Amino acid sequence: MTKVGTFAQLPTVAPQIARADVSSSREPAEANECLALYRQELGYLIGSLRRLGVSNSDIDDVLHEVFIVMLRRWEDYDRARPPRPWLFGIAFRVASGHRRRNGRELLRDCPDAEDSSAQPDETLAVTQQRQMLLRALAKVPLERRAVLILHDVDEVAMREIADQLSVPLFTAYSRLRKARSELDAALKILLKGGRDAR
Amino acid sequence: MLGKWLPALSPTAQSLFANERAADEDAALQARALERAKATLEGERWSGIQMRRAGELAAPGRRSRALRTMVLMAAALGIAGLATAGVRLARQPTAPVAVVAAAPPHAAPSRPHPVYPKLGPEAAATPDPERATTEPARAAPVTSSAAEPGNASAANGAVAHARTSNAGQYALEVGLLEPARTGIARGDYAAALSAIGRHQREYPSGQLTEEREALRVRALWGSGQKPAAEAAAAAFRRRYPRSGLLSWMKAQPAP
Numbered sequence: 183m184t185k186v187g188t189f190a191q192l193p194t195v196a197p198q199i200a201r202a203d204v205s206s207s208r209e210p211a212e213a214n215e216c217l218a219l220y221r222q223e224l225g226y227l228i229g230s231l232r233r234l235g236v237s238n239s240d241i242d243d244v245l246h247e248v249f250i251v252m253l254r255r256w257e258d259y260d261r262a263r264p265p266r267p268w269l270f271g272i273a274f275r276v277a278s279g280h281r282r283r284n285g286r287e288l289l290r291d292c293p294d295a296e297d298s299s300a301q302p303d304e305t306l307a308v309t310q311q312r313q314m315l316l317r318a319l320a321k322v323p324l325e326r327r328a329v330l331i332l333h334d335v336d337e338v339a340m341r342e343i344a345d346q347l348s349v350p351l352f353t354a355y356s357r358l359r360k361a362r363s364e365l366d367a368a369l370k371i372l373l374k375g376g377r378d379a380r
Numbered sequence: 381m382l383g384k385w386l387p388a389l390s391p392t393a394q395s396l397f398a399n400e401r402a403a404d405e406d407a408a409l410q411a412r413a414l415e416r417a418k419a420t421l422e423g424e425r426w427s428g429i430q431m432r433r434a435g436e437l438a439a440p441g442r443r444s445r446a447l448r449t450m451v452l453m454a455a456a457l458g459i460a461g462l463a464t465a466g467v468r469l470a471r472q473p474t475a476p477v478a479v480v481a482a483a484p485p486h487a488a489p490s491r492p493h494p495v496y497p498k499l500g501p502e503a504a505a506t507p508d509p510e511r512a513t514t515e516p517a518r519a520a521p522v523t524s525s526a527a528e529p530g531n532a533s534a535a536n537g538a539v540a541h542a543r544t545s546n547a548g549q550y551a552l553e554v555g556l557l558e559p560a561r562t563g564i565a566r567g568d569y570a571a572a573l574s575a576i577g578r579h580q581r582e583y584p585s586g587q588l589t590e591e592r593e594a595l596r597v598r599a600l601w602g603s604g605q606k607p608a609a610e611a612a613a614a615a616f617r618r619r620y621p622r623s624g625l626l627s628w629m630k631a632q633p634a635p
Contacts, residue, residue, distance in 0.1 A: 213421050220417055228405040228413075242412060249417045254565070312403060315396040334389055335397050359386050366390050373392070 216256050220249050223269055230270055233331050234277040235320055240284075247276045267338050271346040274328045281324065314372050321368035326361035329354050334362075553579065553588040560595045569603035590620055 220227075227248055228241065236244045251272050252259075259268055319327055328347060332338045338346075344354040389397070556579040563572030576596050579586065586592075593616045600609035616623070 217417055217421060221414055224410045224413055225405040228409060229400070229403060232405075233400070241409065242416075245409075245413045246416050246420070249413070250420070253420075308399060308403070311396055311399050315400060318396075334393070335400050355386065362387050362389060362393075365393055366387075369390070369392055369396075 212256055213253065216249075216253050219259075219265055219269075220252060223265060226266060227269060227273055230273045230331065230336075231277055232316060233319055233335065234274060234324065234327065235316075236277055236280065240280065244276055244280050247280070248273050251276060263342075266336060267332065267342050267346045270328070270332055270336065270338075274324075274347065278324060314369070318365055318368035318372055322361050322364045326357040326364065329357040330361035330365060333358055549583070550587050553583055553586045556582060557588055557592060557595065560592070560599065564595065564598055564602060567602065569599045572599040573603065590623060593619070594623075 224245075227245060231241055231244055231248070248269075252269070255272065259265070319331070322330060325347075329343055332343045332346070333340065340354055340358070341351060344351045347354065349357075556575060558575075560572040560575035560579070563569065563575060572595065576592055576599060579588070579592050583589070593612065597609050597612045597616060600606075600612055
């Protein structure tokens with residue numbers, strides 16, 4: 183029955199099929215516009231995918247899937263609104279699909295994968311803090327983590343979050359509440375572990 | 381009221397989030413991602429399906445990676461012969477790609493979908509000026525001419541004709557499958573399945589059979605026929621175990 187899960191994700195994950203959709207009826211100017219937004223927000227997308235738990239080994243492919251979905255969904259993009267919540271919605275769905283396909287939590291090698299040996303102390307401290315946050319975020323279930331990231335990192339209004347994640351406003355608040363508690367609990371454990379290790 | 385119900389962020393979390401907002405992401409990864417995105421757009425343009433809309437894409441810079449990707453995509457789609465189509469297809473009775481390739485890039489900017497050649501007897505009966513000029517070259521039966529000893533030019537003609545037929549058939553197949561892809565794109569899965577069925581009747585073992593079967597899975601799934609989609613997916617996996625369309629499924633357990 184694993185195939186059910188596989189093909190449930192087909193709309194967002196089959197690159198060749200997605201490419202077929204890409205070429206449906208778009209003018210080159212629209213593709214260029216999409217590429218320009220992708221270029222402008224690449225840093226944000228990479229950060230979002232990392233916070234959503236995509237590992238270093240997968241991030242190239244997942245990022246490209248996000249671009250493919252951006253192209254496919256370009257007509258849904260509302261230029262009157264800020265692009266980041268829309269981009270995050272895509273990144274969230276692609277990352278969720280990727281995680282379901284792989285049947286595991288994505289943040290497997292992310293926190294430890296970076297080589298910190300050649301970094302200056304200040305950068306090292308920042309990197310370590312970042313890795314600790316990513317580890318703590320990994321303890322928060324993805325649906326709640328998405329709300330937490332959008333609200334507390336990206337500073338997006340709750341109504342917009344509910345809209346982008348297609349959930350009722352109350353559900354979004356409820357997820358934020360739980361996610362904050364879970365994050366704090368995870369951070370406490372990590373900090374305690376760090377102190378004990380010393 | 382909400383303040384009591386919703387716990388405030390701890391100072392630690394606030395500090396980490398501030399750090400996260402200011403973080404710079406890997407520049408090398410950004411460069412790779414951008415190259416890949418450009419290559420996808422380039423590949424789309426070069427696939428032959430988008431040739432009529434071949435406007436100038438803003439994709440300057442290094443071309444080597446994009447070129448390599450394009451070549452791989454062309455191979456994967458089985459369109460190696462398409463490069464010859466623009467030149468040679470003028471000899472085809474229906475000459476679909478020749479029309480596309482000969483048109484200026486902006487000839488039909490507002491046309492949402494391409495006009496593909498008709499199939500069947502009505503197409504054969506359609507007068508075609510291109511055909512009229514090239515008909516003499518194809519007048520002699522290819523097989524008998526090629527069979528004559530020493531008739532090298534006729535043999536070359538046969539090879540050229542075979543190549544042309546190949547590219548022509550490819551263009552016709554693309555034309556048949558295009559409604560399937562646009563149907564899926566706009567959620568009209570019934571139209572997509574109808575186009576897939578027509579392609580199967582016309583070209584049961586055509587050059588785009590693999591793509592057709594992949595589209596079938598998607599159309600069946602989209603139309604809610606999940607058991608049929610699963611069966612089609614399993615059949616696809618058995619028939620094309622090394623398909624590029626399966627690359628995204630590699631992490632799955634074997635069926």
